[in-house]
Amino acid sequence: MIQLKQAVSLGNTGNWGRFPTLDSTDGFDHYLLRFQTAFNVFNKQTQPEKEPFDKEQLPQRILVLGSNEFVWLPFLLAEWLAQNTHVENSKNTVNFSALTRSPIALGGAITSMLSFNDSYGLGMTNFAYNVTPSDWDLIVLCVETSADSVDAMWKGLENVLVVGTNSGRN
Numbered sequence: 001m002i003q004l005k006q007a008v009s010l011g012n013t014g015n016w017g018r019f020p021t022l023d024s025t026d027g028f029d030h031y032l033l034r035f036q037t038a039f040n041v042f043n044k045q046t047q048p049e050k051e052p053f054d055k056e057q058l059p060q061r062i063l064v065l066g067s068n069e070f071v072w073l074p075f076l077l078a079e080w081l082a083q084n085t086h087v088e089n090s091k092n093t094v095n096f097s098a099l100t101r102s103p104i105a106l107g108g109a110i111t112s113m114l115s116f117n118d119s120y121g122l123g124m125t126n127f128a129y130n131v132t133p134s135d136w137d138l139i140v141l142c143v144e145t146s147a148d149s150v151d152a153m154w155k156g157l158e159n160v161l162v163v164g165t166n167s168g169r170n
Helices: 029-042 073-084
Strands: 061-067 093-099 113-117 125-129 138-143 160-163
Touching: 029 073, 029 160, 061 073, 073 093, 073 138, 093 125
Parallel strands: 061 093, 061 138, 138 160
Antiparallel strands: 113 125
């Protein structure tokens, strides 16, 4: 006879670290507003929550990074940025990639590797491949945890904007 165990709620993460708190069911419009407000702060506007987002302020070379399985909303953001920064005959570039827990050997198509701690507080090493921060005017690091949960490596880069659960809020 098979015994069924009671399902454990995802709210009890045990010692997994930080619980992902971003509710992606809020939809893309809500996430876009988070990005726009966070960008206004990043861009040092005087009243970022009250000033309208000005897409003309976006830099030419933008990389959007999803984090692990949190990729759908960041991917939609990259598409929106590509559509809203594209001017015919411009040099604007928007690329998308994602962080991963999977180690890959350097060589062939893998030309560079960044390693850092995860944003969940698990102490797991995460990686970004073929990302050279100096190649980008802006790196938008999208996490489903709070913006302050990212590794010091990301915080130490002047061109990194972290969009997390507390981005775009007072």
